[in-house]
Amino acid sequence: xxxxxFRRFIYMILTVWIISVITFAVIQLPPGDYVSRMVSQMxxxxxxxxxxxFEESIREQYGNGPAHVRAILQMVT
Numbered sequence: 001x002x003x004x005x006f007r008r009f010i011y012m013i014l015t016v017w018i019i020s021v022i023t024f025a026v027i028q029l030p031p032g033d034y035v036s037r038m039v040s041q042m043x044x045x046x047x048x049x050x051x052x053x054f055e056e057s058i059r060e061q062y063g064n065g066p067a068h069v070r071a072i073l074q075m076v077t
Contacts, residue, residue, distance in 0.1 A: 024071045035059050
């Protein structure tokens with residue numbers, strides 16, 4: 001019985017990991033990044049007075065590292 005429960009638990013962990021990898025890949029597929037799109041939408045909607053360091057601060061908030069670091073951060077948070 002414990003082997004069955006342990007095996008099912010391992011399958012559960014593996015399934016959650018695979019789903020998070022697929023989700024991360026789908027989110028990263030579109031060209032460009034989220035921050036660039038967000039800033040361009042804000043400028044198009046009339047917010048021309050954005051501070052010069054606004055884009056950099058948003059990048060820091062959403063993660064500006066390599067893909068594997070962003071993927072791990074997505075899985076953890």
